[in-house]
Amino acid sequence: MDEPAEIGRRVQRMRAERGLTQRALAEPSYTSAYISTLESGKVRPSETALRFLAERLGTSYEELATGRPAHLATELRLALTDAQRTLATGDAAEAAVRYRQLLAEAERLGLDAERAEALLGLGDCALEAGELPQAIGHFEAAELLLAQEPLPRRARPIRGRAVAHLLAGELRYACYLLESAIDELNASGLADPEALVLLYAAVIGPYIDMGAHARAAHAAELALSLAPQVADPALVAGMHRQVARTFLTAGRPADADASLAKAQAIYRQLRLRTDLAHCHWMRGYVQAQNGDLVAAEVELRTARDILAARRAALYTAQVEVELADVLRRLGRCEEAAELLSGLLELGDSHGAVHAGGAHRLLGLMAEERGENKCAEEHYVQALTLLERSGASGDLADLCRLLGDLLRRTGRIEAALDAYRTGLGHRAAPGTTTLGPAPASPPRR
Structure with missing residues (x-):
């Protein structure tokens, strides 16, 4: 005032x-x-x-x-919803340009809620671009603006910060942020389904990287059990956006705001589809580890379809490597090889680990066919790619496979060199130690 x-x-x-x-x-x-x-x-x-x-x-x-006409704030919220839609459909660079413009406008008008929404959008765009320090800064600024809001309202910036720290290699801090928020939500009676799906889905990644597979599987199950409460009817969201424009033209900003709120909620849920895909992916991974390959294939294909529709290329590639391994174990090697062939060109710093995983699997299949020379070529190519990506755990496993192959073919010195290389890439002691698991949501 x-x-x-x-x-x-x-x-x-x-x-x-x-x-x-x-x-x-x-x-x-x-x-x-x-x-x-x-x-x-x-x-x-x-x-x-x-x-x-x-x-x-x-x-x-x-x-x-x-002194601000009501329609200015409503028009800004409408523009934010449009930017949210752009991000939800996968064009992060275009969305980032728009979010920066809208952030400046919200700051000029002194609208803190809209500033927070623009900062959250910029944080999500920075995550997709791999700009981690910038992402953390955007999410921290949004969380500060929302400091007096209830915890469910702050779940998005908390989740964003945690994901950025995870991608930066700070696994324990990412777990701390997410588990603390989950426990507070469940203990306070603010067990908002959307907030919990966001947080449970986000904590799967650090759990996996820290070796806590059972805990990751439990988080995935909880997220998927809540998923029906956060459906994502994109067509309805589009309808609400158009209705909001009509209300705004007719000079009814309050009605326009109500329609925009519904559209924004749906677009937030659209962003959840990537997180839900990770839950299906995790469930498929656990089922594959337990030998339930048929069920694993269903879950991994579900995850792949969601991620492909979201144009999340790197995540899609990672799921396809897992799916190809399941197909190989089911004896459908031709299908597996066809799936992997599309991943061999992913040679940049982000995609190298997936291309390396594809070469590793192709090497395994070559060994199973008795084609040792072909297998060695794939393993060596995978080794080059994984060294570029810095995936230590994968490198150690690959060096073991290559060493075993060389030893079986009588090349003992070369095998010893491969084993020594693998020993140099072991995970540091203590990095998989976790505290108590977060509580489950209260039963209703």
């Missing part, structure tokens, strides 16, 4: 423009003396008084209190 003198001048100007006397404006709830005192800036009006005066003057409370 502006200072009393500024509000008083605004009320006086609007009253004069409408040809109202102080008495006509004041009745029946206030006196002309009160209006005179207010217009002179000698009293700070209450929210109740401003809402009454706004209705009498044919304007909005927001415009009377701040």
Whole structure:
């Protein structure tokens, strides 16, 4: 709210423009003396008084209190929803440009909720681009703006920060952020399904990387059990956006805001599909480890289809490596090889680990066919790619496979060299130690 003198001048100007006397404006709830005192800036009006005066003057409370026409804030929220849709459909670079423009506009208008929404969007864009320090900065700024909001409202920046720290290799801190938020949600009775799906899905990655597979599987099961409560009807979201535009054109900003709120909720859920895909992926991984290969194939194909539709290329590639391994173990090696052939060109720093995984599997299949020379070529190619990506655990396993192959073919010195290389890539002691698992949601 502006200072009393500024509000008083605004009320006086609007009253004069409408040809109202102080008495006509004041009745029946206030006196002309009160209006005179207010217009002179000698009293700070209450929210109740401003809402009454706004209705009498044919304007909005927001415009009377701040000088900002209500439609400006609504138009900004509509633009944020459009940027959210752009990000949800996969074009992060385009969305980032728009979010930066909208952040500047929200700052100019002094709209903190919209600033937070723009910062969250920029954080998600930075995550997809691999710009981790920038992502952390955006999420921290959003969380600061939302500091007085309930925890479910703060789940998105918390999750964003945790994912950024995970991708930066800070596994234990990522777990700490997510588990603390999950425990607080469940203990406080604020077990919001969308917030919990976000947090449970995000904690799967650090659990896997730290070797806590049982805990990861439990988080995946909990997230998937909550998923039906956060459906994502994209067509309905589009309808709400169009309805909001109609209301805005008709001068009904409150109705436009209501439609936009529904659209934004749906687009947030659309972003959840990537997280839910990770849950299906995790479930398939666990089923494969337990030997239930048929069920694992179903889950991994579900994850792959969701991620491919989201154009999440690197995540899709990682799931395809897992799926190819399941197909290999089911005896469907031709299908597996066809799936892997599309991954061999992923040679950049992010895709090298997946291309390396594809070569590793092709090497295994070559060994099973008795084609040792072909297997060795795939293992060596995988070794080169994994060294580039810095995937220590995968390198250690690959060096063991290559060493075993060389030893079986009588090349003992070369095998010893491969084993020594693998020993140099063992995980550091203690990095898989975790504290207590977060509590499960209360039963209803």
